[in-house]
Amino acid sequence: MVEIIFIGTGGGRFNLVKQSRRTGGFRIHGKNARIHVDPGPGASLGCRMEKINIQKTEAIIATHAHIDHVCELPVIIEAMAGFSGFFGKRVPKGVLIGSKNVVVGTPEYERPVSKYHLSKPEMVVVPELGKPFKFAQDCAFCAMPANHDEKTAFGFTLVIDGVKIGHITDTDYAGVDWSQYSGCDLLIANVIKPSGKSIPDHLSCTQAIDVFKAAMPKRAIITHIGLELDSIADSEAKKLSQACGIPVIAAHDGLRIEI
Numbered sequence: 001m002v003e004i005i006f007i008g009t010g011g012g013r014f015n016l017v018k019q020s021r022r023t024g025g026f027r028i029h030g031k032n033a034r035i036h037v038d039p040g041p042g043a044s045l046g047c048r049m050e051k052i053n054i055q056k057t058e059a060i061i062a063t064h065a066h067i068d069h070v071c072e073l074p075v076i077i078e079a080m081a082g083f084s085g086f087f088g089k090r091v092p093k094g095v096l097i098g099s100k101n102v103v104v105g106t107p108e109y110e111r112p113v114s115k116y117h118l119s120k121p122e123m124v125v126v127p128e129l130g131k132p133f134k135f136a137q138d139c140a141f142c143a144m145p146a147n148h149d150e151k152t153a154f155g156f157t158l159v160i161d162g163v164k165i166g167h168i169t170d171t172d173y174a175g176v177d178w179s180q181y182s183g184c185d186l187l188i189a190n191v192i193k194p195s196g197k198s199i200p201d202h203l204s205c206t207q208a209i210d211v212f213k214a215a216m217p218k219r220a221i222i223t224h225i226g227l228e229l230d231s232i233a234d235s236e237a238k239k240l241s242q243a244c245g246i247p248v249i250a251a252h253d254g255l256r257i258e259i
């Protein structure tokens with residue numbers, strides 16, 4: 001059994017500031033790996049509220065260097081690396097998979113994590129698109145395309161304990177072949193706007209219809225919900241279900257899904 005726990009389901013600048021929905025990303029808990037995806041502001045407190053011990057983290061995935069995705073990355077790295085050996089001396093532990101702007105930085109994007117914290121995981125990876133690799137037993141990761149204003153952003157698929165989970169990070173609809181996300185048991189998509197509204201570099205519910213139709217997962221969840229979508233997210237998800245012919249729900253803070 002794999003469990004997904006939504007720590008924060010809010011997206012966008014206004015939600016980031018207002019915290020109508022939390023912004024701590026989500027967790028994937030398998031038999032051999034507990035993974036934190038995009039630890040934005042409130043990730044550690046959100047985990048405490050959901051009774052999750054962040055010291056039990058084997059991997060972190062940071063899809064891009066925007067503040068609502070990485071603000072608490074150093075905190076979750078601290079927790080993952082933990083204490084061991086004599087006198088609490090730290091030894092490198094865990095895996096960080098991050099976009100190039102997260103791990104290396106570029107002139108446009110100063111790296112959001114210090115050299116000190118980058119030395120804490122046992123393995124730090126900037127994944128190549130479409131090249132799967134294993135980072136734990138029964139746990140294979142593959143970075144997938146996205147088209148975001150953080151140009152090194154990636155989505156991913158993760159085959160964990162025999163279940164295939166896809167994640168579509170912040171991205172424009174244009175410029176990505178969405179059929180590459182096909183075959184997922186569960187597809188978690190960042191959808192910030194309701195139908196009929198749009199914003200560059202992010203998906204709306206209208207665009208999500210075509211994304212889901214191309215990928216055809218067994219089920220889908222929308223998250224990273226912006227203020228305009230917030231109060232109508234459940235009804236918009238129902239419309240998506242009807243339009244795509246697959247079960248679609250809107251995540252809410254604290255939602256737990258077992259697959």
Ligand SMILES: [Zn+2]
Binds near residue numbers: 064150170
């Ligand atoms: Zn972003």
